[in-house]
Amino acid sequence: MRLVVALVATLSAGAALAQDAPSGLADAGAAVLRGLDKVAGTAADIELAIGQSVDYGQIRITLDACRYPPSDPSSNAYAFVTVEEKDAAPVFSGWMIADSPALSAVDHQRYDVWVIRCKTE
Structure with a gap:
């Protein structure tokens, strides 16, 4: 039972961390995300401005x-990314972290989206 309580506490702390970016970071004007269509088996890099x-x-x-x-x-x-089905409620809205994509993953039956890097130029 103690193991279950410790596991739940650890997972809850990780989820809380996924919603806040650390302090001392610089703002970028754009980012590169990657989208994966799990049905078609295709991936694409997506460049977006803020x-x-x-x-x-x-x-x-x-x-x-x-x-x-x-x-x-x-x-x-x-x-900080929002993913929504067209004309529907958001599927995901929160911070994505490039070196820990599973920490705040998009939960969609067909698509995966994750951040690759910020564009600094």
Whole structure:
């Protein structure tokens, strides 16, 4: 029983961390995301500016923020992304972390979306 309680506490802490980007990060003006259509077996890189939305198959992806460590921009990226079925409620809305894509994954039967990097130029 103690093991179950410890596991639940650990998973809850990880979920809470996924919703907040660490402090001390620099803001980027754009990001590169990757979309995967699990049915067709195709993947595509998607470049979005802050505030921009794009239709990818049957979903719409919106980038609200992208932050990165200023000392090493290529080391990690934190992107606030909203994924929604067209004309429906959001499937995902929260922070995605490039080096931990499973921590805050999109839960969609057909599509996966994750952040690759922030665009700093």
